[in-house]
């Protein structure tokens with residue numbers, strides 16, 4: 001597994017969600033730090049078939065960090081969904097934690113120790129204690145995303161102080177943190193300043209800004225450059 005430990009002086013890393021090996025290679029070649037397997041045809045947190053996730057993990061190897069979505073937390077138990085995706089060999093497994101209780105969280109984390117990322121939807125609000133609860137259950141990280149994908153981006157749903165508090169709480173409890181949700185290149189300067197470990201994108205880096213269209217390698221490269229530019233400016 002490539003270097004993934006959060007180094008809080010580093011700029012946020014770029015997570016790009018892809019739907020297959022071709023897009024995974026496009027994101028890798030454009031400089032993405034984390035390749036995230038997700039099915040944009042199945043809502044905000046749709047899981048790809050395990051064999052597709054396995055193919056993405058195989059084509060990336062250790063050239064980048066990999067993750068895959070296990071599901072939106074509804075229907076089957078989250079632990080079972082985590083186990084299926086954990087077996088594909090990706091580095092991290094993302095699962096919506098919704099209203100899961102401590103027992104369900106611990107069972108999910110135990111299916112892939114040190115590899116499970118809890119996803120929260122901005123529309124539901126972010127309880128101040130959720131990072132502590134996820135850390136206590138054995139999660140590796142936490143990410144805020146948006147359930148709706150009709151163009152209302154994360155900053156329109158949660159104010160900077162709320163996002164800052166979430167990132168700080170993740171850091172306090174040793175969790176990697178991520179912010180995502182219909183983000184565009186224009187969101188990078190403000191969100192990078194909140195110092196999450198990852199900023200997650202799909203739609204804003206696809207052709208026409210449509211997450212169900214193909215990933216655009218040039219836009220991915222622009223996001224990589226924007227993140228690095230923010231870091232250089234902060235360091236100056």
Ligand SMILES: O=C[C@H](O)COP(=O)(O)O
Nearest residue numbers: 180181182200201202203
């Ligand atoms: O995890 C990443 C986000 O879900 C990316 O999707 P989006 O930019 O289309 O909202």
